[in-house]
Amino acid sequence: MADSSPLKLAKELLAILDRDEARLQRIDNFIRGKHDDPYMPPQADDEYKLLAKRAVSNWMPLLIGTPAQALYVDGFRPGQPSEGLPKASSSTSSAWKHWQRSRLDARQAAVYRGALGFGHSFVLTEKTKKGVISKGLSAKKTAALYEDPANDDEPYAALTVTAWPKGEAPGKARMFDARYEYAVTFKSLSDLDSVRVAKGKLHGSTECPVTRFAAQVDLEGRTVGVVEPMIPLQNRINQTIFDLLVAQTYTSHEVRYATGMAPPLLMEWVDENGNVTTDPELAVDSRPKLGPDGNPMPAPINHNARRFLFAEDPDVKFGSLPAGPITPLIESVDMSIRHLAAISQTPPHHLLGQIANLSAEALLAAETALSRKITEFQSLFGESWERVFRIAAEMEGDTEGFDDYSGEVQWRDMESRSLAQAADALGKLKEQLGIPARGLWKRVPGVTQTEYEDWEELAEEEDSVAQLATALTRATPSADQAPAPPGSEVVAA
Structure with missing residues (x-):
């Protein structure tokens, strides 16, 4: 950071996008089914080329969607002040209003899918006419700079492209640092001499308002998703299926x-x-x-x-x-898919569709690796969402919320069990371990933040009514405690 001028930062961030463009585009092609062609003879005719197109069996969306469909934030619980007393429910409501205003109930899935596919994605928190909102940013259009990319959550600068160059029209981008937002124009990612940076304006926070969501970060600061390591296996499966189609077309009859x-x-x-x-x-x-x-x-x-x-x-x-046998090729396809399942920690029955005659214990064992991977993603993404909530609180003027490093996001319980089973388990936790019933409300399957707050309000109303009834009962004497009428005598036994 010897030269941290806005122009220098903009050039460095655009250079990062230019460097990563080919790698991220290759990952995007595999996600969309544009895979490498299988090996064919040099004089392959149109029939061979048609079989090569039909040999593409795209498993990448399933590898992304399986963990992504188990990642849903249902609430946010703020930390506690130094006195140890819980915060008022208004803090939770304020943070959750920002979530609902940003429509993140639905839009959070795109953030997770981008992070799982490319290795990382970003969320921008900003002030708008409707209030403070947060929105996801693609890794193909966004870059961030960190002093320590392996351990820092806060970037010291970030840039996102809003319009790519087209003809004579230059490209446009927005750049953020700890205090200001800058408008950036450029002719191409490789033409750094054409970069221009306008005067900055305050964005309302004391930190860069861009937050990184990384699926996996090593100590070198490199991010890796679930797609890139699986590309060789995907190519192997496509090659085997291509050989199967060729054998099926020419030798299976x-x-x-x-x-x-x-x-x-x-x-x-x-x-x-x-x-x-x-x-x-x-x-x-x-x-x-x-x-x-x-x-x-x-x-x-x-x-x-x-x-x-x-x-x-x-x-x-x-x-x-x-006819020539094709059974060995079919077995080879199954073997490659099993390798894909093992390396990606995806249950085999999710890929092969073979679920018959499996006991509940066997299904649970098959889901163990996936559950551990989802738990890891929840820990990583949860920290990122907590920073988003802190940045939003500062932009809304809530300094206490900005200094809250003890808040936690609440993840939806996606385990497959009935409401009756959950109710029985929660009831045993209350009766046998003495856990307060209110402390178990968050563990009810499917409960949302709004429902949880409604329950708290209803419980407070019931407590108020019960306390009033108790007070009236104590103030009203019963019939055997009524005072004796005037003039009456008490006769001792």
């Missing part, structure tokens, strides 16, 4: 043959002048039709199961060649 018999020739009509004609009335003779090589062309034979082959020459022999 019996080939019938006839020996000692010349095939019938394709004939054409000629007129009295020897010219080819299509009018039968003008035809006076016929002759074999010659091909481009000058040789007679054989007539096509229309043969099917209802037609009978015969020959007048007794030396003609008919026979058939057996």
Whole structure:
């Protein structure tokens, strides 16, 4: 950071996008099904090329979607002040209003899918006319600079492209540092001399408002998603399926043959002048039709199961060649898919569709690796969301919320179990371990932040009514405690 001028930062960030463009585009191609072609002979015809296109079996969206569909934030619980007393529910409501205003219930999935696919994605928090909102940014259009990319959550500068160069129109981008936002223009990612940076304006935070969501970060600061390590396996599967299609097309059927018999020739009509004609009335003779090589062309034979082959020459022999086996190729495809499942920590039955005769214990064991991977993603993405909530709180003027490093996001419980099973388990936790019932509300399957806050309000109303009824009961004497009427005497036994 010897030279941290806005122009220098903009050039460095655009250079990062230029450096990573080819790698990220290759990952994007594999996600969209644009894979490397399988090996084909140099003189491959159109039929081979068609089989190569049909051999693409894209597993990448499934590798991304399986963990992404288990990642849903349902609430945010702020930390506690130094006195140890819980915060008021208004803090939670304020943070959750920002979430709902940003429509992140639906848009959070795109952030996770981008991070799982490319290795990282970003979220920008900014002030708008509707209030403070957060939105996802693609890794293909966004870059960030860190002093320590392996350990820092806060970048000291970030840039996102809003419009790519088109013709004479320059590209446009937005750059952020710890205080200001800058408008950047450029002619191309590689032409750094064309970069121009406008005067900055305050964005409302004391930190860069761009937050990175990384699926995996090593100590070198490199991010890796679930797609890039699987590209060699995906190519292997495509090659095996291509070989299967070739074998299925050319060798999986019996080939019938006839020996000692010349095939019938394709004939054409000629007129009295020897010219080819299509009018039968003008035809006076016929002759074999010659091909481009000058040789007679054989007539096509229309043969099917209802037609009978015969020959007048007794030396003609008919026979058939057996079909080639394709079972080894099918087994090879299954083996490659199992390798893909093992390396990507995806349950095999998610990829192979084989779920028959599996007990509950076997299914649980098969899902263990996936559950651990999802837990890791929740830890990584949860820290990023907590920074987003802190930045949003500062932009809204909530200094206490900005200094809250103890807040936690609440992830939806995606385990497959019925509500009755969950209720039974939660009831045992309350009765046998003495956990307060309110502390278990968050663990009810499917409960949202809004429902949780509604329950708290209803519980407070019920507590108020119960306290009022208790106070009235204590203030009202019962019949056996009523005072004796005036003039009455008490007779001792």
